[in-house]
Amino acid sequence: MLAAVARGGRPFTAAQVIAESRRFKGGFDRPLLARGEILNPVTGEIVTDCLSLSKALDVLRERHGIDTTVRKLITMLGRKKLVEFRLAWRMVPMATDPTARKPEYRHEAIATRTAMDDGLLISIDYGRNGEKWVRTLATPDGLAFLAGLLKAPAGAVKKPKARDTVRAFLAGGRTQAEIVQLSGMSKQVVSYHAKSISNL
Structure with missing residues:
Protein backbone atom coordinates (compact mmCIF):
# COMPACT_ATOMS: atom_id res chain seq x y z
CA MET A 1 0.00 0.00 0.00
CA ARG A 30 19.01 -21.00 -3.02
CA PRO A 31 17.62 -20.84 -6.56
CA LEU A 32 13.99 -20.26 -7.42
CA LEU A 33 12.24 -23.60 -7.73
CA ALA A 34 9.34 -24.41 -10.00
CA ARG A 35 6.53 -26.70 -8.92
CA GLY A 36 7.80 -30.28 -8.55
CA GLU A 37 11.46 -29.29 -8.22
CA ILE A 38 13.29 -30.14 -5.02
CA LEU A 39 16.70 -28.90 -3.99
CA ASN A 40 19.07 -31.57 -2.66
CA PRO A 41 20.62 -29.76 0.33
CA VAL A 42 23.83 -31.81 0.22
CA THR A 43 24.72 -31.82 -3.47
CA GLY A 44 22.95 -28.59 -4.42
CA GLU A 45 21.33 -30.13 -7.48
CA ILE A 46 17.67 -29.65 -8.36
CA VAL A 47 15.77 -32.94 -8.65
CA THR A 48 12.39 -33.54 -10.28
CA ASP A 49 9.98 -36.49 -10.32
CA CYS A 50 10.57 -37.43 -6.68
CA LEU A 51 8.05 -39.77 -5.05
CA SER A 52 7.13 -40.41 -1.44
CA LEU A 53 8.08 -43.89 -0.26
CA SER A 54 4.46 -45.09 -0.41
CA LYS A 55 4.04 -43.79 -3.98
CA ALA A 56 7.41 -45.32 -4.92
CA LEU A 57 6.17 -48.71 -3.67
CA ASP A 58 3.00 -48.31 -5.77
CA VAL A 59 5.16 -47.70 -8.86
CA LEU A 60 7.40 -50.68 -8.05
CA ARG A 61 4.34 -52.86 -7.49
CA GLU A 62 3.00 -51.95 -10.95
CA ARG A 63 6.31 -52.22 -12.84
CA HIS A 64 8.06 -55.12 -11.11
CA GLY A 65 5.41 -56.90 -9.05
CA ILE A 66 7.27 -56.05 -5.83
CA ASP A 67 4.96 -56.44 -2.85
CA THR A 68 6.08 -55.01 0.48
CA THR A 69 4.98 -52.36 2.97
CA VAL A 70 6.39 -48.93 3.73
CA ARG A 71 7.31 -50.05 7.26
CA LYS A 72 9.34 -52.96 5.94
CA LEU A 73 10.98 -50.70 3.35
CA ILE A 74 11.94 -48.11 5.97
CA THR A 75 13.37 -50.84 8.21
CA MET A 76 15.40 -52.16 5.26
CA LEU A 77 16.67 -48.65 4.45
CA GLY A 78 17.59 -48.20 8.11
CA ARG A 79 19.69 -51.38 8.03
CA LYS A 80 21.46 -50.07 4.92
CA LYS A 81 22.15 -46.78 6.78
CA LEU A 82 20.17 -44.77 4.21
CA VAL A 83 17.64 -43.44 6.74
CA GLU A 84 17.90 -42.58 10.41
CA PHE A 85 15.06 -42.23 12.85
CA ARG A 86 14.16 -39.10 14.79
CA LEU A 87 11.50 -38.73 17.45
CA ALA A 88 8.99 -36.02 16.51
CA TRP A 89 5.94 -34.76 18.35
CA ARG A 90 3.04 -32.36 18.09
CA MET A 91 0.32 -31.21 20.46
CA VAL A 92 -3.15 -32.67 19.78
CA PRO A 93 -6.50 -32.27 21.58
CA MET A 94 -7.31 -34.82 24.27
CA ALA A 95 -10.30 -37.11 23.72
CA THR A 96 -11.69 -36.43 27.19
CA ASP A 97 -11.29 -32.64 27.07
CA PRO A 98 -10.87 -31.06 23.61
CA THR A 99 -9.65 -27.79 25.15
CA ALA A 100 -6.69 -29.57 26.77
CA ARG A 101 -3.79 -30.75 24.64
CA LYS A 102 -1.34 -33.63 24.89
CA PRO A 103 1.76 -34.62 22.89
CA GLU A 104 1.51 -37.14 20.07
CA TYR A 105 4.82 -38.85 19.31
CA ARG A 106 6.06 -40.55 16.17
CA HIS A 107 9.32 -41.67 14.60
CA GLU A 108 10.29 -39.96 11.36
CA ALA A 109 12.59 -41.64 8.87
CA ILE A 110 15.05 -39.02 7.63
CA ALA A 111 17.42 -39.54 4.71
CA THR A 112 21.05 -39.73 5.84
CA ARG A 113 23.79 -37.61 4.36
CA THR A 114 25.05 -40.66 2.47
CA ALA A 115 21.65 -41.23 0.83
CA MET A 116 21.43 -37.56 -0.17
CA ASP A 117 25.06 -37.55 -1.36
CA ASP A 118 24.35 -40.52 -3.63
CA GLY A 119 21.15 -38.86 -4.88
CA LEU A 120 18.91 -41.72 -3.74
CA LEU A 121 16.71 -40.07 -1.10
CA ILE A 122 15.87 -36.51 -0.05
CA SER A 123 14.11 -35.37 3.12
CA ILE A 124 11.93 -32.27 3.00
CA ASP A 125 10.14 -30.30 5.72
CA TYR A 126 6.45 -29.63 5.32
CA GLY A 127 3.47 -28.64 7.41
CA ARG A 128 1.26 -25.70 8.12
CA ASN A 129 0.25 -23.57 11.09
CA GLY A 130 3.69 -23.92 12.63
CA GLU A 131 3.74 -27.72 12.45
CA LYS A 132 6.92 -29.19 10.99
CA TRP A 133 6.97 -32.71 9.65
CA VAL A 134 9.58 -34.46 7.56
CA ARG A 135 8.86 -36.51 4.47
CA THR A 136 11.50 -38.66 2.81
CA LEU A 137 11.29 -38.83 -0.97
CA ALA A 138 12.85 -41.24 -3.45
CA THR A 139 14.54 -39.65 -6.47
CA PRO A 140 14.41 -41.35 -9.90
CA ASP A 141 17.86 -42.86 -9.16
CA GLY A 142 16.55 -43.91 -5.75
CA LEU A 143 13.57 -45.61 -7.38
CA ALA A 144 15.92 -47.70 -9.54
CA PHE A 145 17.98 -48.51 -6.42
CA LEU A 146 14.85 -49.59 -4.52
CA ALA A 147 13.80 -51.82 -7.43
CA GLY A 148 17.18 -53.58 -7.31
CA LEU A 149 17.06 -53.82 -3.52
CA LEU A 150 13.56 -55.28 -3.36
CA LYS A 151 13.59 -57.60 -6.38
CA ALA A 152 13.92 -61.26 -5.54
CA PRO A 153 17.14 -62.72 -6.94
CA ALA A 154 16.72 -64.90 -10.03
CA GLY A 155 16.01 -68.49 -9.09
CA ALA A 156 14.94 -67.60 -5.55
CA VAL A 157 12.20 -69.87 -4.27
CA LYS A 158 9.47 -68.32 -2.15
CA LYS A 159 8.86 -70.04 1.16
CA PRO A 160 5.42 -71.69 1.11
CA LYS A 161 2.78 -70.23 3.38
CA ALA A 162 1.88 -72.11 6.55
CA ARG A 163 -1.65 -72.75 5.27
CA ASP A 164 -0.34 -74.42 2.10
CA THR A 165 2.12 -76.54 4.09
CA VAL A 166 -0.61 -77.75 6.47
CA ARG A 167 -2.94 -78.43 3.52
CA ALA A 168 -0.25 -80.57 1.79
CA PHE A 169 0.42 -82.60 4.95
CA LEU A 170 -3.30 -83.14 5.60
CA ALA A 171 -3.77 -84.27 2.00
CA GLY A 172 -0.96 -86.79 2.61
CA GLY A 173 -2.89 -88.25 5.56
CA ARG A 174 -0.72 -86.80 8.36
CA THR A 175 -2.11 -85.97 11.80
CA GLN A 176 -1.73 -82.56 13.42
CA ALA A 177 0.89 -83.92 15.84
CA GLU A 178 2.96 -85.27 12.94
CA ILE A 179 2.66 -81.94 11.11
CA VAL A 180 4.00 -80.12 14.20
CA GLN A 181 6.98 -82.50 14.39
CA LEU A 182 7.78 -82.43 10.68
CA SER A 183 7.23 -78.73 9.95
CA GLY A 184 8.42 -77.12 13.18
CA MET A 185 5.27 -74.97 13.38
CA SER A 186 3.55 -74.43 16.70
CA LYS A 187 0.52 -76.52 17.72
CA GLN A 188 -1.69 -73.43 17.64
CA VAL A 189 -0.74 -72.54 14.05
CA VAL A 190 -1.29 -76.10 12.81
CA SER A 191 -4.62 -76.39 14.64
CA TYR A 192 -5.81 -73.01 13.33
CA HIS A 193 -5.02 -73.83 9.71
CA ALA A 194 -6.35 -77.40 9.96
CA LYS A 195 -9.70 -76.08 11.26
CA SER A 196 -9.92 -73.36 8.61
CA ILE A 197 -9.14 -75.89 5.84
CA SER A 198 -11.75 -78.36 7.14
CA ASN A 199 -14.40 -75.57 7.14
CA LEU A 200 -13.94 -75.00 3.39
Whole structure:
Protein backbone atom coordinates (compact mmCIF):
# COMPACT_ATOMS: atom_id res chain seq x y z
CA MET A 1 0.00 0.00 0.00
CA LEU A 2 2.82 2.41 0.86
CA ALA A 3 4.49 1.67 -2.47
CA ALA A 4 1.27 2.56 -4.28
CA VAL A 5 1.05 5.85 -2.36
CA ALA A 6 4.70 6.58 -3.15
CA ARG A 7 3.94 5.98 -6.83
CA GLY A 8 1.11 8.52 -6.75
CA GLY A 9 -1.65 5.98 -6.16
CA ARG A 10 -0.97 3.99 -9.32
CA PRO A 11 -0.98 0.17 -8.92
CA PHE A 12 1.95 -2.01 -9.89
CA THR A 13 1.88 -3.68 -13.28
CA ALA A 14 2.30 -7.47 -13.54
CA ALA A 15 5.82 -7.03 -14.93
CA GLN A 16 6.79 -4.84 -11.96
CA VAL A 17 5.41 -7.38 -9.47
CA ILE A 18 7.37 -10.21 -11.14
CA ALA A 19 10.57 -8.13 -11.24
CA GLU A 20 10.16 -7.17 -7.56
CA SER A 21 9.51 -10.82 -6.63
CA ARG A 22 12.68 -11.94 -8.43
CA ARG A 23 14.70 -9.17 -6.80
CA PHE A 24 13.39 -10.19 -3.37
CA LYS A 25 13.98 -13.93 -3.89
CA GLY A 26 17.39 -13.24 -5.43
CA GLY A 27 18.61 -12.32 -1.94
CA PHE A 28 18.25 -15.93 -0.84
CA ASP A 29 21.09 -18.41 -1.18
CA ARG A 30 19.01 -21.00 -3.02
CA PRO A 31 17.62 -20.84 -6.56
CA LEU A 32 13.99 -20.26 -7.42
CA LEU A 33 12.24 -23.60 -7.73
CA ALA A 34 9.34 -24.41 -10.00
CA ARG A 35 6.53 -26.70 -8.92
CA GLY A 36 7.80 -30.28 -8.55
CA GLU A 37 11.46 -29.29 -8.22
CA ILE A 38 13.29 -30.14 -5.02
CA LEU A 39 16.70 -28.90 -3.99
CA ASN A 40 19.07 -31.57 -2.66
CA PRO A 41 20.62 -29.76 0.33
CA VAL A 42 23.83 -31.81 0.22
CA THR A 43 24.72 -31.82 -3.47
CA GLY A 44 22.95 -28.59 -4.42
CA GLU A 45 21.33 -30.13 -7.48
CA ILE A 46 17.67 -29.65 -8.36
CA VAL A 47 15.77 -32.94 -8.65
CA THR A 48 12.39 -33.54 -10.28
CA ASP A 49 9.98 -36.49 -10.32
CA CYS A 50 10.57 -37.43 -6.68
CA LEU A 51 8.05 -39.77 -5.05
CA SER A 52 7.13 -40.41 -1.44
CA LEU A 53 8.08 -43.89 -0.26
CA SER A 54 4.46 -45.09 -0.41
CA LYS A 55 4.04 -43.79 -3.98
CA ALA A 56 7.41 -45.32 -4.92
CA LEU A 57 6.17 -48.71 -3.67
CA ASP A 58 3.00 -48.31 -5.77
CA VAL A 59 5.16 -47.70 -8.86
CA LEU A 60 7.40 -50.68 -8.05
CA ARG A 61 4.34 -52.86 -7.49
CA GLU A 62 3.00 -51.95 -10.95
CA ARG A 63 6.31 -52.22 -12.84
CA HIS A 64 8.06 -55.12 -11.11
CA GLY A 65 5.41 -56.90 -9.05
CA ILE A 66 7.27 -56.05 -5.83
CA ASP A 67 4.96 -56.44 -2.85
CA THR A 68 6.08 -55.01 0.48
CA THR A 69 4.98 -52.36 2.97
CA VAL A 70 6.39 -48.93 3.73
CA ARG A 71 7.31 -50.05 7.26
CA LYS A 72 9.34 -52.96 5.94
CA LEU A 73 10.98 -50.70 3.35
CA ILE A 74 11.94 -48.11 5.97
CA THR A 75 13.37 -50.84 8.21
CA MET A 76 15.40 -52.16 5.26
CA LEU A 77 16.67 -48.65 4.45
CA GLY A 78 17.59 -48.20 8.11
CA ARG A 79 19.69 -51.38 8.03
CA LYS A 80 21.46 -50.07 4.92
CA LYS A 81 22.15 -46.78 6.78
CA LEU A 82 20.17 -44.77 4.21
CA VAL A 83 17.64 -43.44 6.74
CA GLU A 84 17.90 -42.58 10.41
CA PHE A 85 15.06 -42.23 12.85
CA ARG A 86 14.16 -39.10 14.79
CA LEU A 87 11.50 -38.73 17.45
CA ALA A 88 8.99 -36.02 16.51
CA TRP A 89 5.94 -34.76 18.35
CA ARG A 90 3.04 -32.36 18.09
CA MET A 91 0.32 -31.21 20.46
CA VAL A 92 -3.15 -32.67 19.78
CA PRO A 93 -6.50 -32.27 21.58
CA MET A 94 -7.31 -34.82 24.27
CA ALA A 95 -10.30 -37.11 23.72
CA THR A 96 -11.69 -36.43 27.19
CA ASP A 97 -11.29 -32.64 27.07
CA PRO A 98 -10.87 -31.06 23.61
CA THR A 99 -9.65 -27.79 25.15
CA ALA A 100 -6.69 -29.57 26.77
CA ARG A 101 -3.79 -30.75 24.64
CA LYS A 102 -1.34 -33.63 24.89
CA PRO A 103 1.76 -34.62 22.89
CA GLU A 104 1.51 -37.14 20.07
CA TYR A 105 4.82 -38.85 19.31
CA ARG A 106 6.06 -40.55 16.17
CA HIS A 107 9.32 -41.67 14.60
CA GLU A 108 10.29 -39.96 11.36
CA ALA A 109 12.59 -41.64 8.87
CA ILE A 110 15.05 -39.02 7.63
CA ALA A 111 17.42 -39.54 4.71
CA THR A 112 21.05 -39.73 5.84
CA ARG A 113 23.79 -37.61 4.36
CA THR A 114 25.05 -40.66 2.47
CA ALA A 115 21.65 -41.23 0.83
CA MET A 116 21.43 -37.56 -0.17
CA ASP A 117 25.06 -37.55 -1.36
CA ASP A 118 24.35 -40.52 -3.63
CA GLY A 119 21.15 -38.86 -4.88
CA LEU A 120 18.91 -41.72 -3.74
CA LEU A 121 16.71 -40.07 -1.10
CA ILE A 122 15.87 -36.51 -0.05
CA SER A 123 14.11 -35.37 3.12
CA ILE A 124 11.93 -32.27 3.00
CA ASP A 125 10.14 -30.30 5.72
CA TYR A 126 6.45 -29.63 5.32
CA GLY A 127 3.47 -28.64 7.41
CA ARG A 128 1.26 -25.70 8.12
CA ASN A 129 0.25 -23.57 11.09
CA GLY A 130 3.69 -23.92 12.63
CA GLU A 131 3.74 -27.72 12.45
CA LYS A 132 6.92 -29.19 10.99
CA TRP A 133 6.97 -32.71 9.65
CA VAL A 134 9.58 -34.46 7.56
CA ARG A 135 8.86 -36.51 4.47
CA THR A 136 11.50 -38.66 2.81
CA LEU A 137 11.29 -38.83 -0.97
CA ALA A 138 12.85 -41.24 -3.45
CA THR A 139 14.54 -39.65 -6.47
CA PRO A 140 14.41 -41.35 -9.90
CA ASP A 141 17.86 -42.86 -9.16
CA GLY A 142 16.55 -43.91 -5.75
CA LEU A 143 13.57 -45.61 -7.38
CA ALA A 144 15.92 -47.70 -9.54
CA PHE A 145 17.98 -48.51 -6.42
CA LEU A 146 14.85 -49.59 -4.52
CA ALA A 147 13.80 -51.82 -7.43
CA GLY A 148 17.18 -53.58 -7.31
CA LEU A 149 17.06 -53.82 -3.52
CA LEU A 150 13.56 -55.28 -3.36
CA LYS A 151 13.59 -57.60 -6.38
CA ALA A 152 13.92 -61.26 -5.54
CA PRO A 153 17.14 -62.72 -6.94
CA ALA A 154 16.72 -64.90 -10.03
CA GLY A 155 16.01 -68.49 -9.09
CA ALA A 156 14.94 -67.60 -5.55
CA VAL A 157 12.20 -69.87 -4.27
CA LYS A 158 9.47 -68.32 -2.15
CA LYS A 159 8.86 -70.04 1.16
CA PRO A 160 5.42 -71.69 1.11
CA LYS A 161 2.78 -70.23 3.38
CA ALA A 162 1.88 -72.11 6.55
CA ARG A 163 -1.65 -72.75 5.27
CA ASP A 164 -0.34 -74.42 2.10
CA THR A 165 2.12 -76.54 4.09
CA VAL A 166 -0.61 -77.75 6.47
CA ARG A 167 -2.94 -78.43 3.52
CA ALA A 168 -0.25 -80.57 1.79
CA PHE A 169 0.42 -82.60 4.95
CA LEU A 170 -3.30 -83.14 5.60
CA ALA A 171 -3.77 -84.27 2.00
CA GLY A 172 -0.96 -86.79 2.61
CA GLY A 173 -2.89 -88.25 5.56
CA ARG A 174 -0.72 -86.80 8.36
CA THR A 175 -2.11 -85.97 11.80
CA GLN A 176 -1.73 -82.56 13.42
CA ALA A 177 0.89 -83.92 15.84
CA GLU A 178 2.96 -85.27 12.94
CA ILE A 179 2.66 -81.94 11.11
CA VAL A 180 4.00 -80.12 14.20
CA GLN A 181 6.98 -82.50 14.39
CA LEU A 182 7.78 -82.43 10.68
CA SER A 183 7.23 -78.73 9.95
CA GLY A 184 8.42 -77.12 13.18
CA MET A 185 5.27 -74.97 13.38
CA SER A 186 3.55 -74.43 16.70
CA LYS A 187 0.52 -76.52 17.72
CA GLN A 188 -1.69 -73.43 17.64
CA VAL A 189 -0.74 -72.54 14.05
CA VAL A 190 -1.29 -76.10 12.81
CA SER A 191 -4.62 -76.39 14.64
CA TYR A 192 -5.81 -73.01 13.33
CA HIS A 193 -5.02 -73.83 9.71
CA ALA A 194 -6.35 -77.40 9.96
CA LYS A 195 -9.70 -76.08 11.26
CA SER A 196 -9.92 -73.36 8.61
CA ILE A 197 -9.14 -75.89 5.84
CA SER A 198 -11.75 -78.36 7.14
CA ASN A 199 -14.40 -75.57 7.14
CA LEU A 200 -13.94 -75.00 3.39
